[in-house]
Amino acid sequence: MVTIQDIAEIAGVSKATVSRVINRTGYVNEKTRERVQAVIDQYHYSPSASAVNLSRRETNTIGVIVPEIANTFFGELLHGIGEVIDQTDFTSFYFDSDNNSDKEERAILALEQQRVRGLLITPAQDSDAAVNRRLYSYLERLNVPTVVVDRDFPGSKWDGVFFENYQSGYCAAEALIAAGNRTLGMITGDLRLKIARERYEGFLQAAQDGGYPVSEQHIYQGDFTIEGAYAAAKRMLESDDCPQAVLTSNNLTSLGFLKAVTEKGLQIGRDIAVIGIDHIPELDILNYGFSCVARDTVQMGRLAMQVLLERMQNPDKQRQICMIPHRLILKGSEKMDG
Amino acid sequence: MVTIQDIAEIAGVSKATVSRVINRTGYVNEKTRERVQAVIDQYHYSPSASAVNLSRRETNTIGVIVPEIANTFFGELLHGIGEVIDQTDFTSFYFDSDNNSDKEERAILALEQQRVRGLLITPAQDSDAAVNRRLYSYLERLNVPTVVVDRDFPGSKWDGVFFENYQSGYCAAEALIAAGNRTLGMITGDLRLKIARERYEGFLQAAQDGGYPVSEQHIYQGDFTIEGAYAAAKRMLESDDCPQAVLTSNNLTSLGFLKAVTEKGLQIGRDIAVIGIDHIPELDILNYGFSCVARDTVQMGRLAMQVLLERMQNPDKQRQICMIPHRLILKGSEKMDG
DNA sequence: ATGAAAGCGCTAACAC
């Protein structure tokens, strides 16, 4: 492996000069510049990141931890993040925590050893108080600019970029009532997650405010997975007290619900009304008439990265919490004659 | 930031001993071991990866370059890769080339500076000869164990893990003919990509072998995107010589096709027969009856990483090309009375 | 079983 020293000797200058031409720093005669550059090109010299980082006492990497990379949602999020990173000199380390707090902690430790300059994280969970405290202390120890994305966790003191969860639940219930439904139900997400509870609470509140409070037996607990939602939906549809209209809590919940509905030979917007949180492109393509509360995930990624960059530039600014607006998209499934 | 030197002083030993404790290498008295470990824990000492790498003259990172992280396909691939990596001591650097060869080259250069030990790459393209030569020379210069995934490129000399593309096209055409269709058509992928051409050629050959050769006007060129496929499908459906049965070249092509079909008020398995390459879970959930040629993407990721590990252990072994088997799944859309 | 010391490849004063 050719080193800066080799280049220096071949070009007949000192390491310092080579360093200067690489980094475009300090003065260097145009002639020597060209000569050194020629040698660099000829030998395809590539500076060792480890050596540079060690010498500079600082890296140019930022870490990203997401809970499930195979979920479209986070795929889009990473895409947005990447777009912004590409315009900077930073490179990124991605980790998949697999919705597992242990893996998450190991990821943070790995990022600590990498001496990342900043962190973007969607916590694996936010409910177990002990785990939360651990996450808090891990992040505090890591001690770099950090932005929490999509899922906040209790006690967080870091910047955040979130979805309007409460309002999403609220406006879904409003829309269902406005469409003429009177008995509302919901398949929740994992209620140990705050984003699930917020959606749930917004939904309840709007139903109450609208004059058609949700009765307890119309609440079915899911867990943000297709399987969990499917099981819940099945129980709901088979009960003899099935609500007229339902809110499904995220993209996977909607799919689980639709699976059960389809299996029973039912049809949304005819046999049962539904609004889902998260847009599911495939359904639109089939003109399936699925109403939803959508958000711009790619934009969420972009924004999160921008917030991180700002925080890095100005560590002392006040804590910043950004909300990504939601958009109600009605396609017919919200009403029974859809 | 606390360093190994600090730990050494506090524990009253030398850096060497601390290093031995950290790396479980060489002899160290149990008493001192415990004492040192206590100090490490107390101060939350985290060794600098840069320093370790520099000192060891070697990193423990492997690089991964995918062309579109927001595509489910690659999300699942990364998941499979991650599963295997997690069982090793390696950490990974992911890059998204965004189907752009320039970004791809920059990614390789970045990985070179990181001194990655191995590389998993799905090339951004494989058709432009000049770009291919550049990719070849970049990889050669990088000079680490490398596995090319999903898309091979001409002239590659590296290990590879691929899908049975030719056979996929072939068996799809066979199935369409067996289902009674006589005029076959296809919406291709970007034919500059080899994987697209292979699927195309397999399809043509099977049609020929089956006695119902494909006529040229039934070939519509797409580009592996929803939009491209949609435009192609629209032209097809509006032509007065529309084939009875169609093969769509990947998940996004299928979706573009279905969009056009839906828009025209048509129905697959009734107005037009179709088989798609790639499984689309959402369609099964809706019981949409979409026949496809499926493969196990997660498994592909696992396998690719395993092949890389083998290559790293044994750099001199013969070049290894693995094929991921395909699975024909018939759900009705392959025949007109589906 | 432990320590001293050299060195990994670079950057950044500081001197000239």
Next chain:
DNA sequence: GTGTTAGCGCTTTCAT
């Protein structure tokens, strides 16, 4: 403008 030099935080001989 350019070179000298002292680190950066580790690992790894080689002594002892």
